[in-house]
Amino acid sequence: MLNQKKEFVVIGLGRFGSSLCMELTDIGIEVVAIDKDPEKVGEFSSIVSHAVELDAVDEEGLNSVGIRNFDCVVVSIGEDIQASILITLILKEMGIKQVWVKARNHYHQKVLEKIGADRIIHPERDMARRIAHHIGNDKVTDYIEISKSYSIVEIMASDKLAGKTLGELDAFDKYHCKIVAIKKNEDDVSVMPSLNTRIDLNDILVTIGKNKNLDKFEEERV
Structure with a gap:
């Protein structure tokens, strides 16, 4: 049986999310990029496998892109801590196995740990x-x-x-x-x-x- 390619979702196309999408794509990983900014989505439509304009706090919208079918979801929203926490909570309640989240600070990290984020990233x-x-x-x-x-x-x-x-x-x-x-x-x-x-x-x-x-x-x- 051939190994299936890994597939990731990256939510948030800021500096970190954008760089992550490009690096994952370069090493052959299928990436779905999600952002509510149509300009950013348009910019990445030719870079990643699929770019979706979507507010990720919308559970129905996440279901519409088949979010449960992916190996890992990375929440790379750094500025809006409330949205980051809410999206992480929604993803865990949906049963996503691996949810990685960019944390802005120590307090953000503590909340993410309590709601079950699988890995917390501090790029800076x-x-x-x-x-x-x-x-x-x-x-x-x-x-x-x-x-x-x-x-x-x-x-x-x-x-x-x-x-x-x-x-x-x-x-x-x-x-x-x-x-x-x-x-x-x-x-x-x-x-x-x-x-x-x-x-x-x-x-x-x-x-x-x-x-x-x-x-x-x-x-x-x-």
Whole structure:
């Protein structure tokens, strides 16, 4: 049986929603974009699979686009917190399995958690953290938070690491971090490398662990 393509709905075509639609489309995911602004809908009609002019607080309107048939619905309305909360509540009551919501602030997040949002997104905060990690340590090339306590960090190998094997580095026992991939360049990526893998200068080490352990690893080994 062939794998079916994933299908997403994005509600709200502001800066975040627009960017998300374009990125999802670029990687081959079917996207239905919903917004009540006819100009934004017209702009995206040739970009996404289907663009719909609709006020998403209208449950009948959501039913008319077959909202229950999609893998995930992303509510990307950031400015109108009341609408964001109401739409999230409607979607959960309709039985949508995955509802991801952009939160404007901590209080918005707390309400979304209480009404059952499956994932809460803070694009500005997350980008700020990634930039802060990069500024704080120029060997950190990327940073992705996967929970409040765990992250994935891409670290460029310095002189301290060059020439060592992963076994000699012993990141798991010493720092409780796991190096899950080594990137030599865009076309040479070793996933789940063995302990015998030797680290070269400027290799990118894709490392996962608790934030406090990653900080210690960066401080002592990078």
